[in-house]
Amino acid sequence: MKLKKIAAVVSAFAAATTAPLCAVGCGDGEAVNATPKNTDEYIIPQDYCRTYYEVFVRSFADGNGDGIGDLRGLADNLDYLNDGDDSTMTDLGINGIWMMPINMSPSYHKYDVTDYYQIDDEYGTMEDFDYLVEECNKRDIWLQMDLVLNHTSNQHPWFLEAVKEAQAGNPVDSKFMSRYEFVASAEDKATKGGTWRKVPGTADYWYLGNFSESMPDLNLSNRAVRAEIEKIVDFWLGKGIRSFRLDAVPWACANTTAYTEENAEFWTWFNEYCNQKGAELFGKEDDGINAYCYNVGEVWANDSTVKAFFGTKMSNFNYGFGDSHKNGFAGYVNDWKAGATITESLEQMQNDVLALDENAILSNFLSNHDNDRSAESFDMDKSLIKMGAAIYLLSPGNPYIYYGEEIGAVGSGRDENKRLAFNWGDKRNVKSPIDADYEGKQKLGSVKSQKNVADSILTYYRNAIKLRNRFPEIGRGRMTAYAFNSDGVIKKASEIRAEIGSSGAFSEVNRLNKPIAAYSLEWNGRKVFIVHNVGASSASLNLSGFSDYQLVASLKAKGGSVSFKNESLNMSSGTVAVLKPKTELIK
Ligand SMILES: [Ca+2]
Ligand SMILES: [Ca+2]
Ligand SMILES: [Ca+2]
Ligand SMILES: [Ca+2]
Numbered sequence: 001m002k003l004k005k006i007a008a009v010v011s012a013f014a015a016a017t018t019a020p021l022c023a024v025g026c027g028d029g030e031a032v033n034a035t036p037k038n039t040d041e042y043i044i045p046q047d048y049c050r051t052y053y054e055v056f057v058r059s060f061a062d063g064n065g066d067g068i069g070d071l072r073g074l075a076d077n078l079d080y081l082n083d084g085d086d087s088t089m090t091d092l093g094i095n096g097i098w099m100m101p102i103n104m105s106p107s108y109h110k111y112d113v114t115d116y117y118q119i120d121d122e123y124g125t126m127e128d129f130d131y132l133v134e135e136c137n138k139r140d141i142w143l144q145m146d147l148v149l150n151h152t153s154n155q156h157p158w159f160l161e162a163v164k165e166a167q168a169g170n171p172v173d174s175k176f177m178s179r180y181e182f183v184a185s186a187e188d189k190a191t192k193g194g195t196w197r198k199v200p201g202t203a204d205y206w207y208l209g210n211f212s213e214s215m216p217d218l219n220l221s222n223r224a225v226r227a228e229i230e231k232i233v234d235f236w237l238g239k240g241i242r243s244f245r246l247d248a249v250p251w252a253c254a255n256t257t258a259y260t261e262e263n264a265e266f267w268t269w270f271n272e273y274c275n276q277k278g279a280e281l282f283g284k285e286d287d288g289i290n291a292y293c294y295n296v297g298e299v300w301a302n303d304s305t306v307k308a309f310f311g312t313k314m315s316n317f318n319y320g321f322g323d324s325h326k327n328g329f330a331g332y333v334n335d336w337k338a339g340a341t342i343t344e345s346l347e348q349m350q351n352d353v354l355a356l357d358e359n360a361i362l363s364n365f366l367s368n369h370d371n372d373r374s375a376e377s378f379d380m381d382k383s384l385i386k387m388g389a390a391i392y393l394l395s396p397g398n399p400y401i402y403y404g405e406e407i408g409a410v411g412s413g414r415d416e417n418k419r420l421a422f423n424w425g426d427k428r429n430v431k432s433p434i435d436a437d438y439e440g441k442q443k444l445g446s447v448k449s450q451k452n453v454a455d456s457i458l459t460y461y462r463n464a465i466k467l468r469n470r471f472p473e474i475g476r477g478r479m480t481a482y483a484f485n486s487d488g489v490i491k492k493a494s495e496i497r498a499e500i501g502s503s504g505a506f507s508e509v510n511r512l513n514k515p516i517a518a519y520s521l522e523w524n525g526r527k528v529f530i531v532h533n534v535g536a537s538s539a540s541l542n543l544s545g546f547s548d549y550q551l552v553a554s555l556k557a558k559g560g561s562v563s564f565k566n567e568s569l570n571m572s573s574g575t576v577a578v579l580k581p582k583t584e585l586i587k
Contacts, residue, residue: 044086046286048243048294049361049475050096050142051393051465052400053081056369056419057099057123058108059430060403064124067431069422071102071124075132077428080447084139086469090451092406092458093465096398097136098144098245098296100369102129105153108433109369109415111146111247112153112215116232133240142242144296149229149270150248151215159216166205179225180216181208194255210251220252220266230273237277237293244274249297249309249316257301259308267312271295275313290359296398300370303349310353315363315398321346322365322392325377329366329395332517333378333387333534339517340506342391343481344493347519350396350479361476362397366405369419372412374405380444382408383574386460386557387534390576393464394530396479396521406461408444413437425449460555467553467578473528477521484510489544490518512539529579533571541569550585553578 055074063072074097083091101110104118119129136143152159162176172182182199183189183206189196196206197213208217218225233244246267253262278292286292295314299306303320310316321328321342331337346362353360366374366388378384385408393399403409404422411417417438421430425446432438450456468474481493483506496509506513515535521528529549533539538560543549547567554562560572564579571577 044095044140044469045472045476046140047289047476048142048291048359048398049472050398051094051468051475052096052098052144052363052398053092053094053403054098054365054368054400055100055403057102059419059421059432061422061424061428062430063128068122069430070122071119071128071132073428073430074099075128075135078135078139078141082139082141089462089466092401092462093469094401095140095469096142096144096243098400099146101146101148103148106155107153107214108435109419111148112151112155112212113148114153114155114157116228117235129239137240143240144243144245145236145241146247147232147236147244148247149218149220150251151209151211151217154209154214154216162207162216163199163201166199166207167201169202172205175224179219179222181219182206192255208255210255211248217251221262226269229270233270233274233277237274237281242278242282243293244295246270246295246297246314249299250301250305257299257305259305264308264312267297267309267314271313294359294361296363296400307349307352307356310360311356313357313359315361317363317365317368317400318349318397320349323367323371329364329392330374330377330388332391333384335514335534338505338507338514339532339534340481340483340493340496340513343479343517343519344483344497344506346395347479347481347493354478362395363400364392364395364397365400365402366392367418368400368402370415371418373410373418374402375408375410375444376412380408380410382444382457383557385444385457386555387532387574389457389461390464390555390557391517391532391534393461393468394474394532394576394578396475396477398475399468401461406458407447407450408457409442410440410444411436411438412440423447455559460557463555467555470553471526471528471578471580473521473523473526474530477523477526477528480520480522482518482520484512484516484541486510488512489542490546512541515539516541526584527581531569531571531577531579533573533575536573538570538572541571543567543569546579548582549579550582551577552580552585 058069060069061073061077063070081092081094102119102123103113104115104120105113110120119126158176158179162180165174165177172184184204189206194208195210197209199205209215210217250257253266254260274293275291282292297309297314297316299309299316300319306316326336332339332342375385378388411420416433416436419433421432423442423446425448450458482490483493483496485491486509515533517532544567551564555576557574560575562575562577563570
């Protein structure tokens with residue numbers, strides 16, 4: 001593995017020194033490829049900062065001809081995601097895969113598990129899983145498994161036993177009942193809150209099922225449950241899983257979307273156990289990283305609750321910046337929120353989570369399997385889709401690309417419509433979930449129609465991810481937001497904030513602060529300065545103080561140009577400029 005990486009580095013370096021400027025990736029991608037001083041810049045650090053791809057296995061690729069996506073289909077199509085060669089640009093370049101649940105389950109989505117140690121029949125066998133791990137390892141892809149611990153299926157053997165105990169009139173702290181949440185009086189239901197379901201065949205027993213009748217909530221403070229969770233973690237990390245995506249985090253030990261002491265205790269226990277086990281298994285191989293099993297939690301709540309859960313030693317999805325038409329990343333691109341405001345709040349978010357955990361990494365996204373497809377929040381406009389990709393992919397953190405997002409997939413309404421078949425555009429297409437009723441067409445095209453097209457959404461995603469891989473300080477860096485003062489000179493946003501006070505609006509200081517998002521990222525002595533222009537017109541920006549920087553790359557959502565000379569950055573509408581200190585580059 002190490003040898004392969006060095007070979008890739010050498011060939012990328014050779015291409016950069018001998019070939020004309022657009023050798024690594026042309027088209028709408030990098031306009032300039034300055035030669036790095038240090039060939040290290042092409043080594044993708046093998047740490048827990050990753051570019052993740054969320055995949056609904058059922059809707060991705062089929063390996064056995066039944067039309068349902070499965071693990072073998074995923075494994076056999078990994079070259080589309082990462083071909084294992086860092087010098088090629090024909091793959092997306094991701095290095096982490098979040099697989100939505102794959103454990104045995106009666107449902108199409110599998111968020112209700114009956115056996116945590118088995119692969120669901122529809123998705124294949126344990127041999128298929130082992131093959132997938134092997135293929136991911138060849139490509140340095142971390143596999144992240146969706147783990148649903150808040151509840152099991154009501155067909156889980158434990159719950160079937162618990163129901164029998166209730167029907168026999170046992171007390172609520174009986175062996176299996178105590179592994180779930182049971183009450184035996186209407187009064188107790190009211191005290192505890194949450195959604196309670198009647199146990200069939202009993203007069204006065206109820207169980208907690210916050211999400212559904214078929215999803216009984218586990219009692220996560222029960223010792224037998226915790227011992228079983230340790231076994232599950234041991235089993236899957238032993239099989240090669242490197243990270244868990246954790247479902248319904250705030251619901252674990254509370255009947256609301258709240259950060260509570262009980263939740264904090266449970267998740268800290270869980271994440272510390274995973275990281276310690278990960279260090280035992282992977283520490284020798286991946287020497288010196290801080291989080292060997294760095295999990296990510298689904299805290300679908302406000303920013304302050306999301307932040308608080310970073311205190312439990314895991315990442316969390318940045319819901320305040322994703323999942324919305326009007327706020328966050330999409331809001332900036334759609335011009336509903338100022339660029340300087342989003343970078344200022346992202347800097348603040350990063351500061352806050354690093355104060356809770358020095359190893360914290362944000363998890364940014366535009367949409368996931370529970371949201372309308374992000375292409376729809378950009379009105380299916382190709383340029384807006386690309387600009388939306390650029391702002392979150394080039395922000396600090398682990399971005400999560402929802403499968404199909406990179407080709408502008410659409411789908412909204414009921415859950416099944418948000419999880420439609422991936423559009424390969426060839427015989428690899430699988431069947432969509434049976435209850436999907438989405439009537440829109442995949443107008444923006446397929447992998448086939450986009451893969452060799454210079455201005456396609458897919459090519460743009462490849463180029464943006466390439467930048468993440470080429471400049472590791474983007475994902476890992478400490479962010480500082482910038483804004484323009486009333487004279488049009490760039491300053492740290494915090495300096496302008498000090499002048500305008502907490503309620504002041506950057507856009508009133510200078511209207512450039514609306515279309516322009518500018519920030520630096522610093523990591524391990526490396527620095528990068530990134531500027532986005534999502535405005536309708538080109539911008540001429542005064543980067544006073546940046547004379548020792550050089551333009552090293554750009555992204556163009558709709559053509560145009562980017563140039564930097566005498567501290568003046570000229571950017572066409574819809575472009576991104578990436579600058580680095582000249583001291584980090586060969587003259
Ligand atoms: Ca299949
Ligand atoms: Ca490649
Ligand atoms: Ca099943
Ligand atoms: Ca719960």
